[in-house]
Amino acid sequence: MPTYVAFLRAINLGPNRKFAKADILTATEAAGATGVQTHINTGNVLLTTPLRSRAKVEAALEAAYEAQAGFAVPTIVYTPAELVAIADDARELSAARPDLERHYVYLLKDDPDPALVAEVEARSDDVNAIVVRERAAHLLLGPGYQAGGVDPYKTEKALRVVATNRNFNVVTTLADKWCS
Structure with missing residues (x-):
């Protein structure tokens, strides 16, 4: 099963x-x-x-x-394989940004529209970024984060999909604990 x-x-x-x-x-x-x-x-x-x-x-x-x-x-x-891939992406994205203060992962119920993904990712700036991969949107919040273009509260609405978020630690812990 x-x-x-x-x-x-x-x-x-x-x-x-x-x-x-x-x-x-x-x-x-x-x-x-x-x-x-x-x-x-x-x-x-x-x-x-x-x-x-x-x-x-x-x-x-x-x-x-x-x-x-x-x-x-x-x-x-x-699936466990999908969660491992999300955790691997999270680790890769965090490793590339050692200055991160917060890393949230929005877990998406459905695949987002590619045009909306491009629009959301374009909100990234020098300090904060949104990276969407498959059914996960990574919010990478740098030092001194202030609400702006990269806004955790507007990401789900902008992608027009049902989502829930977890932080980096929960996503990677669950992948390691349940999926290895």
């Missing part, structure tokens, strides 16, 4: 969107998954499922999560 890593969007951010790890485990198993593990309480889930299509896995998890939590939980799913 295939293994996937799922990233839940917009949970545990306020009083109305609480979704405890125990409830995530229960809902993931209710969706037919086995071998379920979570990492910190931000919606990172490892699972094995008989489903073989990313879209079917996402749909099954989203239905189970909404039934358990009582609100919609957009879910972005990757």
